[in-house]
Amino acid sequence: MNTAVHRIGIVVFDGVKLLDVAGPSEVFSEANRMGAHYELTLCAVGGGAVSSSTGMTIPVDADATDPRLRFDTLLVMGGDVFPARPVDPELREAVASVAQRSGRVCSICTGAFILAAAGLLDGRRATTHWRHTGVLSRGYPDIIVEPDAIFVRDGTTFTSAGVTAGIDVALALVEDDHGEQLARQVAQSLVVFLQRPGGQSQFSPTLTGPRPQTSALRSVFDAVAADPAADHSTPKLAALAGMSPRHLTRLFHDELGTTPAKYVESVRFDGAKAALESGYTIAQAAERVGFRSPETLRRAFVARLGVPPSAYQQRFRSAQRRDATAGASRTR
Template identity: 65%
Template structure:
């Protein structure tokens, strides 16, 4: 049986993130080897070639104005998108293409293009964890989910950092052709068939920049220095000489969370680091300040959607870079 042709358009612009384009494109290209029929068309304003994040020129197939209707529109990201308002011409191109497409999928900071075009209003969305707070501020009518790898709201999809674009492409592939073909593509590309869309982006609290407010940095330093210590709201507030209410306001204003949720996330990240270094889950729970393994398990369920043991088996490094990982099953 011949598969129905599925047209995929990619909106390209100067400064696009190369992997945002090539990652999903490889998924669809590989799917064609197993019976799918995806046809990729790269479009830009004026139909001109564009420059990528790595300096390579990207050839373009068509002008946005002449592009056909697409079954799927991919809106890639770029480092410049969070830094300044999107120019009106690119916003209009996004809106025009989206209106003529069956479904729209933004990769990483491509969500800022959807937001500028009004396509996230009233919708759930995500982007790279470094920019989720900015996306929420810039587009307050969107419901930004800061931890998700990718989010579907109707026919609109958004994804986290660049490799999450591959997860999203696999999810789109599974919608079109089911799990068997998707599994074959994932194994061929040596990636996990699909990390769940709601799975948390990893370690935002430890990998991200330190809080700007000195009081919040003191709280962060105190918890990281002694994760098993007494870190109740009252204790933390007393340590930094502010009221519990004022401390809570500062956390909400800068970090969009509460002190206690932040303490849990710090401990959670510490536990993940311990698991990565080879400690078992019980040891990781105790050293990270969790009262029991069960409380750590609940934290992993909330933040990653998997157990500590599954996390360790799936994501921890082997410690020998020369080993070839087994293909996913």
């Protein structure tokens, strides 16, 4: 295990989401109890205590504008104040400055807007809370926004989705630093999953979405997940569930707020993303998960992510190369 002290800076501000701060902090603190050596420093512009989203006061250790600050990992928290209002210039400049003196740079939830305002996400893949991905994309067209990823790793820059995704990305950082075994122990101690994969959808229909209450719908879910490429037309799924297509569609709407066809497409889309990330060609990915043609897959990618599958795969490969380069430099 790496026994060197790993300095983590946590940037907070008035209105910061309390769980954004508490979730990742607990992950690193729990890792310390298991042999890691994370040193957490809370920073704010001016160095004074801040008021969180709940009204609770958060004491601060350092002034975020202090040019002496250097961190191995910089975490920039989010809050409901973004994107409702622009990022304060002092906060933007402080984050831009300390990021230059930090190793990894990460945002939790709408902290992505602070990184974006500081120019730290230009040309990179990124995400934020699903409610605000459209605003991020429109406001910062140089960012390749992945609208439903739990977290995105692009080189040494990480962005994550809603508040609990901060726990996912913190566990991923611990795994990078100390290996899967320790990260798994931390997750077990906190009674959470080790981590959902970074590319997994915030609304993954097979993993993160709610299980249906109706047993017949659960059998439909399991059948689609087991073989996405099979014939999953609504009549076929209705026959599997032992009901009429109309009744099945009504159950999907009542319990899940979607249709059988849209659910099947979501499962196939997740499968196609995973296939592209694993190195399959676009045609192979389309065939593996049941899209009728590469063009159908292309339209699905453009509709959901705003980029064609070729661009998505290229960006993913570029990120892998940056990750490998960053990992090699850390081991020298």
